[in-house]
Amino acid sequence: MPENTVTIGNVTITAVKDLPAMRGDPGYMYRDLPSSAWDAHKRWLNERGHLDITIGSFLVRSSGRSILVDTGIGKKERPVFRTDRADLLGNLAALGVRPEDVDLVVNTHLHVDHVGWNTVAQGDGWAPAFPRARYLIQQKEWEHFTAPERREQVAYVKDCLEPVAQAGLLDLVDHQHSITPELTYFPTPGHTPDHVSILVQSQGERALIIGDVAHHPVQLTETEWEVMADVDPKRAIETRRLVAEKLEREALTVLGGHFPFPCMGRLVRLSDRRVFQAL
Numbered sequence: 001m002p003e004n005t006v007t008i009g010n011v012t013i014t015a016v017k018d019l020p021a022m023r024g025d026p027g028y029m030y031r032d033l034p035s036s037a038w039d040a041h042k043r044w045l046n047e048r049g050h051l052d053i054t055i056g057s058f059l060v061r062s063s064g065r066s067i068l069v070d071t072g073i074g075k076k077e078r079p080v081f082r083t084d085r086a087d088l089l090g091n092l093a094a095l096g097v098r099p100e101d102v103d104l105v106v107n108t109h110l111h112v113d114h115v116g117w118n119t120v121a122q123g124d125g126w127a128p129a130f131p132r133a134r135y136l137i138q139q140k141e142w143e144h145f146t147a148p149e150r151r152e153q154v155a156y157v158k159d160c161l162e163p164v165a166q167a168g169l170l171d172l173v174d175h176q177h178s179i180t181p182e183l184t185y186f187p188t189p190g191h192t193p194d195h196v197s198i199l200v201q202s203q204g205e206r207a208l209i210i211g212d213v214a215h216h217p218v219q220l221t222e223t224e225w226e227v228m229a230d231v232d233p234k235r236a237i238e239t240r241r242l243v244a245e246k247l248e249r250e251a252l253t254v255l256g257g258h259f260p261f262p263c264m265g266r267l268v269r270l271s272d273r274r275v276f277q278a279l
């Protein structure tokens with residue numbers, strides 16, 4: 001069993017990095033908070049007052065299939081991110097996983113840091129990075145991000161999304177689609193119009209891969225905190241509150257792709273506060 005893996009019944013989920021941990025001023029992500037807002041959450045800040053943010057992917061093994069949930073930022077020139085150190089494929093290789101071993105790629109939503117390794121450079125264009133995989137994307141999410149007006153603003157539509165469709169590997173699905181008998185969609189709109197989480201159920205055990213419902217565990221306590229990247233902040237807050245309540249009430253294992261590595265834990269109640277405890 002590789003490190004950084006959790007077992008949910010017959011399913012295994014391994015956190016795989018793309019970039020080394022990014023450290024950042026929390027004011028960048030959480031813009032409208034007074035600095036005192038962090039007083040109760042100092043355990044998350046390092047000595048410089050910075051937060052650790054992970055960018056990566058989850059490798060899920062279910063029903064004999066190898067599934068990647070989200071694909072990181074990729075090695076492509078982007079604003080904000082330093083992508084020269086992106087190495088999801090190398091980190092998968094270290095786990096013994098070659099690109100052709102991946103059966104399914106599932107994007108929780110279509111932001112730049114979740115679709116990066118959908119493709120790799122080939123000639124002067126881009127080709128699917130996982131040549132044998134089917135790529136599953138929610139139809140409404142696809143329509144939103146590939147609409148003509150947005151396509152022009154968002155460079156990665158052309159280098160991470162359209163080449164997958166052109167190669168014939170894209171399956172546009174809805175919430176009812178089951179990824180495997182053990183993996184189903186759980187709609188979590190707000191961060192993007194048709195953002196989805198992945199519910200894992202096997203042998204009476206359950207987990208939820210929450211995509212960007214929360215970018216950091218602190219938001220599962222402070223569900224009202226707004227993140228600058230939420231497309232519909234009100235809806236994102238409502239979704240976050242519902243998900244946090246569900247995670248606590250049903251004692252689900254939670255996996256958040258941007259959480260401090262290895263990105264997995266549970267919610268527990270301490271001094272009447274809901275708090276995240278790493279596995």
Ligand SMILES: [Zn+2]
Nearest residue numbers: 111113114212
């Ligand atoms: Zn993200």
